[in-house]
Amino acid sequence: EAGVTQSPTHLIKTRGQQATLRCSPISGHTSVYWYQQALGLGLQFLLWYDEGEERNRGNFPPRFSGRQFPNYSSELNVNALELEDSALYLCASSLVASGGAGEQYFGPGTRLTVT
Amino acid sequence: GDSVTQMEGPVTLSEEAFLTINCTYTATGYPSLFWYVQYPGEGLQLLLKATKADDKGSNKGFEATYRKETTSFHLEKGSVQVSDSAVYFCALLGGYGQNFVFGPGTRLSVLP
Numbered sequence: 001e002a003g004v005t006q007s008p009t010h011l012i013k014t015r016g017q018q019a020t021l022r023c024s025p026i027s028g029h030t031s032v033y034w035y036q037q038a039l040g041l042g043l044q045f046l047l048w049y050d051e052g053e054e055r056n057r058g059n060f061p062p063r064f065s066g067r068q069f070p071n072y073s074s075e076l077n078v079n080a081l082e083l084e085d086s087a088l089y090l091c092a093s094s095l096v097a098s099g100g101a102g103e104q105y106f107g108p109g110t111r112l113t114v115t
Numbered sequence: 116g117d118s119v120t121q122m123e124g125p126v127t128l129s130e131e132a133f134l135t136i137n138c139t140y141t142a143t144g145y146p147s148l149f150w151y152v153q154y155p156g157e158g159l160q161l162l163l164k165a166t167k168a169d170d171k172g173s174n175k176g177f178e179a180t181y182r183k184e185t186t187s188f189h190l191e192k193g194s195v196q197v198s199d200s201a202v203y204f205c206a207l208l209g210g211y212g213q214n215f216v217f218g219p220g221t222r223l224s225v226l227p
Contacts, residue, residue, distance in 0.1 A: 004158075033215065043159075043204070043217045090158055094215075102208045103149055104215060106158040 002027065004093050004107035012113045013081050021076040021110045025093030031055075032074040033094070033104060034066060038087040046089075049074055081114045088112075117142040117209040119218035127224045128195055136190040136221050138179075138205035146209035148172075148181055148188040153202045153220075162190075162203070195225045 005024045013019050025032050034046040045058040049068035063079040072093075078085055088111050092104035122137040140146065150162040150172070163172030168183035179190045188205060205218040 035217075042219045045215075045217075048215075092159075102147060102215070103161050103164055105161065106151075108158045 004091060004105055006089075006091050006107040006110050008110060009108070010111045010113070012115065014115055015081055015083060017081050019078045019081060019085075019112055021078075021089050021091075021112070022073065023076070023091030023093075023107060024073045025091075026095075026105055029093035029095050029105070030072055031094040032068055032072065033092040034074070034076050035090045035092070036060075036087045037090055037109070038084075043090065047076070078112070083114050086112060086114045117146070117207060117216045119205050119207055119216050121203075121205050121218035121221050124221040125224055126221060127226065130197055130225055130227050131194045132225075134190070134192040134195045134199075134223070136203055136205075136223070138188045138190065138218060140186050140188065140205075140207050142186075142207055142209035142216075144209055146207040148179070149206040149208070150177070150179055150188070150190050151204040151206060151217075153204065155201070159204065195223070197225045197227050199223060200225045 007022045031050040033048050035043040036046055037043050047066050048056040052068050066076040068074045088109045090109045091107045094102055094104045118141045120139050147166045149164045151159040152162045153159045163174040165172040165181035168181055171180045177192045179188050202220045202222045204220045208215050
C-alpha cells in the first residue's frame with residue numbers, strides 16, 4: 001500500500017512569490033493535515049481538511065490557504081512568500097476524523113526555501 | 116485546551132543505555148496517545164500508540180503505558196542503539212477525535 005506522497009521534494013522561491021505544495025493521502029483516508037516544521041523541532045499545525053471541507057485552522061495568516069479535492073488529495077498555497085516561511089512542510093493523512101485511534105500517517109515533506 | 120508537554124532535550128546517551136522520555140498531557144474526554152519518531156531528513160513515523168487507560172503500546176523495543184491517573188505516556192527503551200538517534204514526538208488525539216496535538220519533540224543522540 002502506498003504511503004502519503006508529497007510533491008515537490010524541494011521548492012525554491014523568492015520573496016513575494018507564491019508556492020503550491022501537493023499531497024496525496026493513503027488510499028481510503030479522508031482527512032489531510034498540513035504542518036509547518038521550521039528550523040528546530042516543533043510542528044506547527046496549519047490546516048485540517050476532511051471530506052473536502054476545511055475543519056480547523058492553526059494560527060497562521062490568511063496567505064496560507066489550501067483545499068482538498070474530491071479524490072481527497074490536497075494542495076497548500078502560500079501567497080506573498082516571506083523569508084520566515086522557509087521550512088519543511090509536512091502532510092499527514094488519517095482515516096478517522098472522529099472516534100477511534102485516528103493516528104496520522106506522514107509524508108516525507110516538502111522543503112520550501114524562500115530567498 | 117488540549118496540550119502535550121515533553122521533557123527538554125537534547126538527550127545524549129551511550130549505546131545500550133536505558134532511555135526514558137517523559138510525556139504528560141492535558142485533555143478533555145478520553146484521548147488516544149501516540150509516539151512518533153523523526154529520523155534525520157525524513158518525515159514522522161508512528162512508533163506506537165495506546166487508546167485507553169493502562170494500555171501499553173510497544174514497537175521496536177520501545178514501550179509506553181497510558182497512565183490516566185498521572186496523565187502520562189512516558190517512552191522507554193531498555194537498551195538504545197546508535198540507530199535510535201532521532202527526534203521523538205508525543206501526541207494526543209483528543210476532543211472526541213477533533214484535535215490532534217503534538218508535543219515540542221525531544222532530540223535523542225546515542226553515541227557508540
